[in-house]
Amino acid sequence: xxxxxxxxGLTEDARGAVVVIGNFDGIHRGHQEVIAKAARLAHELSAPxxxxxxxxxxxxxxNADAPPFRLxxxxxxxxxxxxxxxxxxxxxxxxxxFAKLSAEDFIVEVLNKGLGVRYVVVGDNFHFGRGRAGDVxxxxxxxxxxxxxxxxxxxxxxxxxxxxxxTYVRDxx
Numbered sequence: 001x002x003x004x005x006x007x008x009g010l011t012e013d014a015r016g017a018v019v020v021i022g023n024f025d026g027i028h029r030g031h032q033e034v035i036a037k038a039a040r041l042a043h044e045l046s047a048p049x050x051x052x053x054x055x056x057x058x059x060x061x062x063n064a065d066a067p068p069f070r071l072x073x074x075x076x077x078x079x080x081x082x083x084x085x086x087x088x089x090x091x092x093x094x095x096x097x098f099a100k101l102s103a104e105d106f107i108v109e110v111l112n113k114g115l116g117v118r119y120v121v122v123g124d125n126f127h128f129g130r131g132r133a134g135d136v137x138x139x140x141x142x143x144x145x146x147x148x149x150x151x152x153x154x155x156x157x158x159x160x161x162x163x164x165x166x167t168y169v170r171d172x173x
Contacts, residue, residue, distance in 0.1 A: 001082040003089045007114035015116035017050035017088055018042040022123065024053050026071035027080040030123065034153045035084050038121040041151070042087075047118045050088035051081050054098075090115065103134025104142065112146040119149040126152065 004014055020038045024031050035051065042049040055074060072080065074091075081089060092098060092110070101109070106129050111117045120139065128134040136152045143150045 001078070001086050001089055003078060003091060005091050005093065007090060007092060007110050010115065013048075014088060016118050017048040017115065018045060018119040018121065019050045019052050019090070019111070019115060019117045020121045021052045021126065021128070024051065024072075024077060024081065027077060027084075030153075032084065034121055034123055035081070035086065037151065037153055038119070039085055041119050041121065045118055048087040049085060050090060050115075051086050052090040052092065052115070053077075054092050054094040056094055100130055103129025103138055105129070106134065107139065107142045107146055111148065117148045119151070121151050121153065124152045124154045 002014065004010065018038045018041045020034050022031065022034070035049075039049050041047075078089060111120065120143070122136060122139065124136060126136055126139070128139075136150070140150045
């Protein structure tokens, strides 16, 4: 798996992927399901499979003084993602400038112009952009004009109980 720490000026072989977006803390069953859906699409489209994640974790960026909460250190997270068959891992440096990027600009500048994504797969509770203003509906609405497809996966539940989530895992730990 190639790890790329930027989204601008990529070579053609690092563009045009089926991309899963998220923080992927813990690589729990919900994360695995989203990546598996993207892997099937990547195979169908003969495209690379990629994960787009952020470092530092946005929660750490916005709450730098909060106690540590990460389930999986970055290097272990990368190894776990690689073991799921991912070809490319885009790691965007979550800075103050990046945090100010609107949801619409994230779609146009990062996903379209930067990564040239063919398809995006996210969880149904995915939010992005300044103030977490973007959601799946916005992503779907803008995808066609920006030349890519979108799918989302509904949250995987544990029996009839809660959905798999990193927060759920943290609460139990």
